[in-house]
Amino acid sequence: PDLGKVDPGKGALDKTILLVEDDPSQQTLVGDILRGAGFAVQVAAGMRDALAGLGNPALHLVLSDFKLADGDGLALLQEVRRQRPELSFVLVTAYGSIEHAVRAIRAGADDYLAKPFERQALLLAVDKALRTRALREENRKLSDALGERERLVDLIGTAPSMQKLYRQIER
Numbered sequence: 021p022d023l024g025k026v027d028p029g030k031g032a033l034d035k036t037i038l039l040v041e042d043d044p045s046q047q048t049l050v051g052d053i054l055r056g057a058g059f060a061v062q063v064a065a066g067m068r069d070a071l072a073g074l075g076n077p078a079l080h081l082v083l084s085d086f087k088l089a090d091g092d093g094l095a096l097l098q099e100v101r102r103q104r105p106e107l108s109f110v111l112v113t114a115y116g117s118i119e120h121a122v123r124a125i126r127a128g129a130d131d132y133l134a135k136p137f138e139r140q141a142l143l144l145a146v147d148k149a150l151r152t153r154a155l156r157e158e159n160r161k162l163s164d165a166l167g168e169r170e171r172l173v174d175l176i177g178t179a180p181s182m183q184k185l186y187r188q189i190e191r
Contacts, residue, residue, distance in 0.1 A: 067091030086113030
């Protein structure tokens, strides 16, 4: 595939990303890439701003730097998973190491991106995280529907009229 033409996925225009970055030049650069791909971008300069931004119901993904002036991306990830577990989360760091990547994924990040990164790598990570979110949502809906079906079967199966029918069938 031509990585120069990464498709961020259908419906990018209705996807909002919370960009958590305390470096103004990185905020501008990454924000411009995401907006150019059709995403709505909400910017937070640090952990405190990011936590306040989690209240936005239109939010789909958090893209956070690992090292923040008032905290770190792993602590933010833990708080996001506690408050909004359905959100996708991509952790970005200039201090990339296998240890950081493993810690991020174990903590619940959907992807991990080491700086410096190319535009294509960023958009692929965002696309992957959003697809993962969609699969989690579909899985949750299917689980809910299956649970509802099982409750309905249990309810119908234990009704007195059904018990009478079962006895008649057995005879």
